[in-house]
Amino acid sequence: MTTVMPAGRRSRWRGWRQGRPFVAGLLLGLGGLELICVSWAGLGFLRFTGTAGAASWALGALIVVTGMTTWHNPALRFFSGVLAAVLSLVSLVAANLGGLLLGFLLTAVGSALTLAWVPPQTPSSPHEEH
Amino acid sequence: MIDNSLAVTDGGRTSPLRFALAMVPLLGGAGVLLAGSAAGAVSVAFAGEVPVTVHAARVSASGVSASPAGSGHGGLLPALATRAEHATVEDACVTSTAHLPVVGAVTAVVHIERASASGLTVQAGKATARSVKLSGARFTTPRVALDQPTGLFTVGAKNVSAGTVTTQPNAFTAGTITSRGVTIDLREGTAGCERGAAR
Incomplete structure (x- = not known):
């Protein structure tokens, strides 16, 4: 059983996805949330104490912001990609070993996909990066 | 002319070369940090x-x-x-x-x-x-x-x-x-x- 999406909405959704590094932003968002979730689920009564507790929230939030920046402003993909890559490395030593390595892997792959994304070459956007 | 672009997602094209160039330093840095942590240096x-x-x-x-x-x-x-x-x-x-x-x-x-x-x-x-x-x-x-x-x-x-x-x-x-x-x-x-x- 499949869900039928109206053709207009589907084409708009496809156009929105094609205009930005969608999977990269999604992985960055998931990686940031994973960092927060490991801290949230694991700390118990010590929910917001310690260096790792605070760092998990700060790093996770920043990585989610880089993912949203990648979606909403693809022109800033190099900035957000490099920032996410640096934050993923910092999370290894500051946030529960990068959210038990899973958050680091999601963020690292997401940042690499962000940096590797090539926008579609269209005649209407001659000043797009080469 | 060689096109090194590869359709990885529905939303865009990803260059495998750029992806590899981005992943290598990331994994290298992660390896150094993990090795340093295991050795007690980090x-x-x-x-x-x-x-x-x-x-x-x-x-x-x-x-x-x-x-x-x-x-x-x-x-x-x-x-x-x-x-x-x-x-x-x-x-x-x-x-x-x-x-x-x-x-x-x-x-x-x-x-x-x-x-x-x-x-x-x-x-x-x-x-x-x-x-x-x-x-x-x-x-x-x-x-x-x-x-x-x-x-x-x-x-x-x-x-x-x-x-x-x-x-x-x-x-x-x-x-x-x-x-x-x-x-x-x-x-x-x-x-x-x-x-x-x-x-």
């Missing part, structure tokens, strides 16, 4: 609540204070919350068992030759030691009158050293943890390191 910050049992041949700590607390979500379990400014563990064996849906019980056994932590807070439901040595010990109970204690007690010591320690921490936080000589072993079942099994 400190790693942890905060967590995991069901673990710790056996240690020797434990020493400074700036220690301990008081009763509640553990678990809602404070249902009695526990002892211990704070140490600096703590060192030698010949430790850490066991943690997770019950996975398909695989069943999987036990992680971590042997640590030496680990030191700063800003360590541990909430433990059980702790035993064969020998304990204290210096600069103190005991305080908050009072509003001389004959009427009003709150929970606090015990503390300037320096504490203990031998053959076994504890089951419910939760812990640490500013930094530096370890040396770490080996990790994953086993099926619940068998971990027994008391005195620490090398």
Whole structure:
């Protein structure tokens, strides 16, 4: 059983996805949330104490912001990609070993996909990066 | 002309060359950090609540204070919350068992030759030691009158050293943890390191 999406909405959704590094932003968002979730689920009564507790929230939030920046402003993909890559490395030593390595892997792959994304070459956007 | 673009997603094209160029330094940096952490050169910050049992041949700590607390979500379990400014563990064996849906019980056994932590807070439901040595010990109970204690007690010591320690921490936080000589072993079942099994 499949869900039928109206053709207009589907084409708009496809156009929105094609205009930005969608999977990269999604992985960055998931990686940031994973960092927060490991801290949230694991700390118990010590929910917001310690260096790792605070760092998990700060790093996770920043990585989610880089993912949203990648979606909403693809022109800033190099900035957000490099920032996410640096934050993923910092999370290894500051946030529960990068959210038990899973958050680091999601963020690292997401940042690499962000940096590797090539926008579609269209005649209407001659000043797009080469 | 060679087009090195590859359609990876519906939303855009990803250059495999650029992806590799981005991943190589990331994985290289991660490898250096993890190797440095295993060798004790890089400190790693942890905060967590995991069901673990710790056996240690020797434990020493400074700036220690301990008081009763509640553990678990809602404070249902009695526990002892211990704070140490600096703590060192030698010949430790850490066991943690997770019950996975398909695989069943999987036990992680971590042997640590030496680990030191700063800003360590541990909430433990059980702790035993064969020998304990204290210096600069103190005991305080908050009072509003001389004959009427009003709150929970606090015990503390300037320096504490203990031998053959076994504890089951419910939760812990640490500013930094530096370890040396770490080996990790994953086993099926619940068998971990027994008391005195620490090398």
